[in-house]
Amino acid sequence: MTLNVVALTVDLVLLTIRREALQVLLIRRGIPPYQDRWALPGGFVLDDEDLDAAAARELREETGLDPERGHLEQLATYGGPGRDPRGRVVTVAYLALLPDLPAPVPGSDAAVAAWRPVGETGELAFDHDRILADGLERARSRLEYTPLATRFCAPEFTVADLRTVYETVWRTRLDPRNFHRKVTGADGFIEPTGGTVIRDRGRPAQLYRRGPATHLHPPLLRQSPGSPSR
Amino acid sequence: MTLNVVALTVDLVLLTIRREALQVLLIRRGIPPYQDRWALPGGFVLDDEDLDAAAARELREETGLDPERGHLEQLATYGGPGRDPRGRVVTVAYLALLPDLPAPVPGSDAAVAAWRPVGETGELAFDHDRILADGLERARSRLEYTPLATRFCAPEFTVADLRTVYETVWRTRLDPRNFHRKVTGADGFIEPTGGTVIRDRGRPAQLYRRGPATHLHPPLLRQSPGSPSR
DNA sequence: CCAAAAGTGTTTTATGTACACCCATGA
DNA sequence: TCATGGGTGTACATAAAACACTTTTGG
Numbered sequence: 001m002t003l004n005v006v007a008l009t010v011d012l013v014l015l016t017i018r019r020e021a022l023q024v025l026l027i028r029r030g031i032p033p034y035q036d037r038w039a040l041p042g043g044f045v046l047d048d049e050d051l052d053a054a055a056a057r058e059l060r061e062e063t064g065l066d067p068e069r070g071h072l073e074q075l076a077t078y079g080g081p082g083r084d085p086r087g088r089v090v091t092v093a094y095l096a097l098l099p100d101l102p103a104p105v106p107g108s109d110a111a112v113a114a115w116r117p118v119g120e121t122g123e124l125a126f127d128h129d130r131i132l133a134d135g136l137e138r139a140r141s142r143l144e145y146t147p148l149a150t151r152f153c154a155p156e157f158t159v160a161d162l163r164t165v166y167e168t169v170w171r172t173r174l175d176p177r178n179f180h181r182k183v184t185g186a187d188g189f190i191e192p193t194g195g196t197v198i199r200d201r202g203r204p205a206q207l208y209r210r211g212p213a214t215h216l217h218p219p220l221l222r223q224s225p226g227s228p229s230r
Numbered sequence: 231m232t233l234n235v236v237a238l239t240v241d242l243v244l245l246t247i248r249r250e251a252l253q254v255l256l257i258r259r260g261i262p263p264y265q266d267r268w269a270l271p272g273g274f275v276l277d278d279e280d281l282d283a284a285a286a287r288e289l290r291e292e293t294g295l296d297p298e299r300g301h302l303e304q305l306a307t308y309g310g311p312g313r314d315p316r317g318r319v320v321t322v323a324y325l326a327l328l329p330d331l332p333a334p335v336p337g338s339d340a341a342v343a344a345w346r347p348v349g350e351t352g353e354l355a356f357d358h359d360r361i362l363a364d365g366l367e368r369a370r371s372r373l374e375y376t377p378l379a380t381r382f383c384a385p386e387f388t389v390a391d392l393r394t395v396y397e398t399v400w401r402t403r404l405d406p407r408n409f410h411r412k413v414t415g416a417d418g419f420i421e422p423t424g425g426t427v428i429r430d431r432g433r434p435a436q437l438y439r440r441g442p443a444t445h446l447h448p449p450l451l452r453q454s455p456g457s458p459s460r
Numbered sequence: 461c462c463a464a465a466a467g468t469g470t471t472t473t474a475t476g477t478a479c480a481c482c483c484a485t486g487a
Numbered sequence: 488t489c490a491t492g493g494g495t496g497t498a499c500a501t502a503a504a505a506c507a508c509t510t511t512t513g514g
Contacts, residue, residue, distance in 0.1 A: 004274040005235040008309070008320060044234040047318070051309040077307040077322050079238070079281040088277070090238060090320075092307050160493080178477065180494065202492030203484040218475085390465080408504065410467065432465025433511040448502085 009091040010054045011042035013135030016098045017152050021117040022168050024132060025062060028112040033085045034125030055094040063101060070098040071151040075135055083127050095135045097151040143169055145219045147189045150210035156193055158205035159183060170222050182220060188213030236318040240284045241272035243365030246328045247382050251347040252398050254362060255292060258342040263315045264355030285324040293331060300328035301381040305365055313357050325365045327381040373399055375449045377419045380440035386423055388435035389413060400452055412450060418443030
């Protein structure tokens with residue numbers, strides 16, 4: 001049998017909401033292959049390092065964020081023999097949903113890093129266009145069946161903040177009144193903190209933190225079940 | 231940096247329905263580690279072989295089945311440093327939903343292979359208990375949102391056959407009348423062939439083949455949305 | 461004729477949607 | 488007091504659950 005060892009990396013699809021847009025963190029490559037092209041952040045898995053740990057380490061290196069503050073999950077693994085011209089490199093992609101980082105967001109080390117709206121990424125290096133597309137679809141789906149939308153928010157947030165997350169990720173408008181009822185009624189989704197804020201004008205909004213639920217019952221469906229047949 | 235090359239394998243969670251039970255294909259290991267323990271089938275990814283191709287090849291080797299007849303999808307990747315005592319072995323797990331194979335099902339090569347009900351597998355080798363559990367959960371979820379339940383059936387099947395799939399995988403009872411309406415009403419799920427069969431007694435049942443849909447709208451939910459809160 | 465399984469129709473109940481309406485604040 | 492956004496109540500449409508009932512076969 002031929003040698004079947006491969007180089008192993010993790011690549012990260014880091015998503016956040018900045019300036020009313022869904023954005024992804026990209027790194028400008030300084031060396032070939034794909035020099036000067038944008039790519040997803042990532043790096044090699046170390047010896048004796050678990051895959052999840054490698055992804056968490058990369059997340060911390062790239063953003064400075066404590067992995068606990070966001071959500072990090074394995075997305076899929078990409079291992080086509082031609083995906084890296086240097087040789088056989090298999091990458092385990094991870095998806096992260098992160099709050100808008102107020103601090104020194106990108107460029108912790110030398111490489112150039114930047115948040116870019118997901119629709120304006122150009123052509124990425126390697127097969128990263130495909131990985132990003134898979135990550136976006138996963139993120140949109142996660143918002144339907146899980147309470148992970150709160151991971152895009154600050155620790156305390158209003159129902160309107162949460163609705164903005166849904167509207168941004170799904171690229172739709174949602175009825176504020178029905179949305180309010182749904183999320184406050186879904187068991188364990190969000191919990192009131194007792195505080196209020198006034199964002200612009202208008203009546204003060206209640207503040208919430210994320211609740212203990214891991215799944216949404218019932219789900220918030222992107223497309224109303226009856227509408228496709230009409 | 232230390233050497234970060236790893237050995238890469240694919241492992242398969244092959245599911246089928248035999249004798250009214252959800253069963254998984256297992257291989258009895260003939261060599262250490264975990265000698266004489268049951269394990270998921272799998273093997274090394276070859277040089278210049280895509281991951282999906284490696285999984286399809288293993289599926290064909292283990293079952294003799296044309297991968298086109300079933301459904302094969304990537305499940306997740308497991309790469310904890312201690313998962314294989316021989317060294318760093320990362321495995322990409324795949325999930326397959328297969329029809330009941332009438333032919334020489336297991337044991338295409340020397341190793342002992344057998345279908346076993348998913349609840350009676352004992353303790354599997356490596357981290358295969360975890361992989362199997364993840365595969366089962368994925369399969370149960372797939373039946374809600376996709377028409378993949380038909381992959382457990384023969385090319386032509388009755389609505390009752392399809393209902394048995396759901397009841398077996400979900401371990402529930404479903405109302406035959408409402409189930410009939412749902413699946414015949416879901417767009418692109420199943421298509422009548424024109425033929426009929428009499429299985430035991432009773433009125434002949436229409437025969438169907440699987441339709442072109444890739445997703446179910448609306449989904450068939452395991453748990454009625456309102457029931458958990460009551 | 462009876463039992464059994466397939467399939468249809470109807471009632472009841474729950475859920476989603478649309479929207480009128482009130483509340484609490486800044487200007 | 489007006490504009491603005493937060494939040495509640497309610498009528499209507501739609502879909503699911505429960506189940507009575509008809510159809511079509513074998514024995």
